[in-house]
Amino acid sequence: MSNFKKSLRLALTGGGNHNSFGVPSSLLVPPEIDLAFLDRYARKKWEDVLHFVVSSVGYKSSLGDGSGPNKGVKELLIAGRLVDRRPNGSLGITQAGFTFLLQEANAQVWTLLLLWLEVLGNNKSSGLDPVDMLSFLFMLASLELGRAYDTNALTEERRNMLPSLVDFGLIYIPQHKRSMFFPTRLATTLTSGGNSLRTISEGVTAATQSAQTSQQSLGPLGGGGEQQAGSVVIETNYRLYAYTQSALQIAVLALFAKLNMRFPDMVAGRLSRASIRQAINFGITADQIISYLAAHAHEQMHRTAALTNKPVLPPTVVDQIRLWQLENERMKTTSGFLFRDFTDDKDYLDTARFSEEIGVLVWKNDHARMFFANKHEQIKDFLKTRKRAE
Amino acid sequence: MPRAIRGVLIECDPSIKSIIVNIDSVNHDFIIEDLDEERVVVKENMVHLLKQKLEDRLKENLPPVDESGSE
Numbered sequence: 001m002s003n004f005k006k007s008l009r010l011a012l013t014g015g016g017n018h019n020s021f022g023v024p025s026s027l028l029v030p031p032e033i034d035l036a037f038l039d040r041y042a043r044k045k046w047e048d049v050l051h052f053v054v055s056s057v058g059y060k061s062s063l064g065d066g067s068g069p070n071k072g073v074k075e076l077l078i079a080g081r082l083v084d085r086r087p088n089g090s091l092g093i094t095q096a097g098f099t100f101l102l103q104e105a106n107a108q109v110w111t112l113l114l115l116w117l118e119v120l121g122n123n124k125s126s127g128l129d130p131v132d133m134l135s136f137l138f139m140l141a142s143l144e145l146g147r148a149y150d151t152n153a154l155t156e157e158r159r160n161m162l163p164s165l166v167d168f169g170l171i172y173i174p175q176h177k178r179s180m181f182f183p184t185r186l187a188t189t190l191t192s193g194g195n196s197l198r199t200i201s202e203g204v205t206a207a208t209q210s211a212q213t214s215q216q217s218l219g220p221l222g223g224g225g226e227q228q229a230g231s232v233v234i235e236t237n238y239r240l241y242a243y244t245q246s247a248l249q250i251a252v253l254a255l256f257a258k259l260n261m262r263f264p265d266m267v268a269g270r271l272s273r274a275s276i277r278q279a280i281n282f283g284i285t286a287d288q289i290i291s292y293l294a295a296h297a298h299e300q301m302h303r304t305a306a307l308t309n310k311p312v313l314p315p316t317v318v319d320q321i322r323l324w325q326l327e328n329e330r331m332k333t334t335s336g337f338l339f340r341d342f343t344d345d346k347d348y349l350d351t352a353r354f355s356e357e358i359g360v361l362v363w364k365n366d367h368a369r370m371f372f373a374n375k376h377e378q379i380k381d382f383l384k385t386r387k388r389a390e
Numbered sequence: 391m392p393r394a395i396r397g398v399l400i401e402c403d404p405s406i407k408s409i410i411v412n413i414d415s416v417n418h419d420f421i422i423e424d425l426d427e428e429r430v431v432v433k434e435n436m437v438h439l440l441k442q443k444l445e446d447r448l449k450e451n452l453p454p455v456d457e458s459g460s461e
Contacts, residue, residue, distance in 0.1 A: 330448075331444075334399045335397070336396075337397070338394070338395045339392055340395070363399060363429060365426065383391075
């Protein structure tokens with residue numbers, strides 16, 4: 001017991017040779033490496049990853065194959081089925097990929113890390129122990145941002161993990177000082193505010209809300225790029241233009257619009273029956289699409305609307321989106337039981353009234369002496385007792 | 391003695407309903423009871439197939455909406 005107490009205290013204070021909080025590097029820190037630098041670096045790395053995931057949504061990345069994440073990261077994303085190799089050899093985003101894009105940055109990092117652990121865990125030859133890797137990640141999360149740590153104090157296994165962590169943007173290692181590493185904000189926020197995973201539909205809602213409050217607070221790094229409020233123009237002919245470079249925003253738009261042109265700071269596309277249908281299949285509702293468009297409407301749309309005293313979004317488009325959704329919900333189904341062949345009116349009326357009272361009645365037709373109920377047990381009992389009473 | 395028949399109540403537009411009736415008319419293996427303009431009760435195990443057939447039928451009948459539209 002006292003042993004445990006001692007060890008716990010040691011771990012909490014970072015004392016002894018456990019190094020629970022890492023060993024700060026004693027070397028001189030290059031002056032150019034400050035918080036802003038690390039944030040820029042991590043954001044760049046992470047956006048590369050997002051760009052790679054997103055680059056297959058209806059347009060080609062302007063970056064080409066040369067840049068983007070490291071080969072290892074790409075393979076990881078493919079192994080994790082966030083992107084899929086299509087028969088023609090190109091890469092395409094999967095539904096899991098869409099869900100991934102709409103997560104908070106923190107959840108995205110964890111998704112990727114867990115994939116990584118899984119892949120390495122399956123690969124026995126890597127000699128890496130997932131448990132030790134995980135505890136290393138937790139250690140990283142407890143490190144101080146902007147501080148240099150000593151790589152030599154790490155075990156060899158952990159040192160071998162560093163290149164991958166550099167690829168993910170979780171740590172930075174200066175070119176000319178390989179013996180020190182800096183955790184970035186992606187690493188130090190690993191264990192803070194870990195929201196549960198979002199579904200696609202919740203992701204759209206969250207993106208809408210963040211635009212409505214016009215705060216750029218999407219996770220520690222502004223999510224997958226700045227959510228620009230007021231960047232989308234939608235015309236009465238269903239054409240859509242978005243002035244944005246954000247991978248996330250483009251991905252969200254590609255969920256429900258057919259994007260066919262991409263310029264350095266703008267994408268163009270249109271809403272169509274097929275594109276809305278696809279969105280609905282992803283679990284997004286018409287209302288979510290409409291409120292997303294409303295929340296991201298370009299300043300010019302607001303200005304015109306104010307001048308002409310009309311709604312911000314063209315009513316034809318709004319109505320059509322709703323109609324397209326209705327088209328996909330053509331019938332409402334309720335399973336249950338049809339009661340029929342009642343001997344007389346009284347029998348029918350009493351039973352129907354009873355089922356209405358217990359709240360199982362869905363439909364009735366007094367004339368045909370039939371009704372539909374979604375449960376039958378109590379009605380059966382009711383009929384039995386009635387019969388006995390006769 | 392009244393009877394209780396297990397089934398699925400489908401509520402839809404009259405136009406959709408008429409298509410359902412039409413699909414059923416081939417083998418009469420979907421509908422248990424035709425209730426009114428907008429409602430039918432169908433066999434529980436056939437709902438999935440019915441939905442599929444309805445989709446197919448609608449695809450045939452709806453002209454491909456203008457997807458070309460000059461950009």
